[in-house]
Amino acid sequence: PPLYMQRYQFVIDYVQAYRPRKVIDLGCAECRLLKKLKFHRNGIQLLVGVDINSVVLLKRMHALAPLVSDYLQPSDGPLTIELYQGSVTEREPCTRGFDLVTCVELIEHLELEDVESFSDVVFGYMAPGAVIVSTPNAEFNPLLPGLKGFRDCDHKFEWTRDEFQTWAHRVCREYGYSVQFTGVGEALGPWRDVGFCTQIGVFQRNFDGINWSMSNAERLEPSVYKLLYKVVY
Ligand code: SAM
Numbered sequence: 001p002p003l004y005m006q007r008y009q010f011v012i013d014y015v016q017a018y019r020p021r022k023v024i025d026l027g028c029a030e031c032r033l034l035k036k037l038k039f040h041r042n043g044i045q046l047l048v049g050v051d052i053n054s055v056v057l058l059k060r061m062h063a064l065a066p067l068v069s070d071y072l073q074p075s076d077g078p079l080t081i082e083l084y085q086g087s088v089t090e091r092e093p094c095t096r097g098f099d100l101v102t103c104v105e106l107i108e109h110l111e112l113e114d115v116e117s118f119s120d121v122v123f124g125y126m127a128p129g130a131v132i133v134s135t136p137n138a139e140f141n142p143l144l145p146g147l148k149g150f151r152d153c154d155h156k157f158e159w160t161r162d163e164f165q166t167w168a169h170r171v172c173r174e175y176g177y178s179v180q181f182t183g184v185g186e187a188l189g190p191w192r193d194v195g196f197c198t199q200i201g202v203f204q205r206n207f208d209g210i211n212w213s214m215s216n217a218e219r220l221e222p223s224v225y226k227l228l229y230k231v232v233y
Contacts, residue, residue, distance in 0.1 A: 018099075038079070048081070106133075183200050
């Protein structure tokens with residue numbers, strides 16, 4: 001399967017294993033991951049997508065609407081899906097209290113100083129139970145035919161494994177998380193040492209000290225992000 005599908009599948013497998021109830025996808029673009037998560041629900045009750053670009057969000061959001069079959073076979077309890085236009089560098093009250101935050105190929109689109117705000121917003125303010133971050137592994141680039149420079153002209157940087165891991169370990173120290181590294185897209189034979197094509201960090205919050213409280217607490221109203229779409233199954 002293509003690399004982007006492998007990244008989505010990685011998240012789906014995680015959801016299957018850990019059963020988060022509230023999942024938020026940052027930089028969700030055309031909502032492809034959300035659509036897959038809606039299909040493989042595994043007990044998800046709240047599914048939220050955020051992107052700074054409302055044009056890409058609006059393009060495909062109707063793919064999230066309930067299908068006739070969703071009504072014919074009422075599945076595992078109620079599901080709410082919401083899409084917001086907003087930036088991951090800003091603190092938004094309604095993004096707190098999630099079990100899982102996913103950031104698939106997002107951080108490399110941020111300027112480095114915005115990565116700092118992103119870290120503070122996601123790990124310090126949203127403080128979810130877990131965070132999955134994927135980003136290109138620059139060490140793999142020589143294996144990509146014809147590639148000069150970055151993999152996408154909108155990328156502001158592409159990190160080596162060491163650079164990604166240095167950032168991740170610092171985030172863990174500052175905000176109380178633990179991280180494990182993995183990836184998708186493996187190099188073969190003599191190239192094995194370069195690591196995965198896409199590197200992935202899976203972060204887990206260390207203590208449940210302040211628990212933004214998983215399903216019981218009132219959810220705060222959005223005050224910074226703009227709600228573009230909402231559907232309740
Ligand atoms: N996650 C999607 C996927 O894997 O299919 C697509 C990721 S796309 C490569 C990066 C997305 O991040 C774009 O849709 C872009 O609009 C969004 N983005 C860039 N800066 C952002 C920001 N500050 N806040 C929220 N989204 C942002």
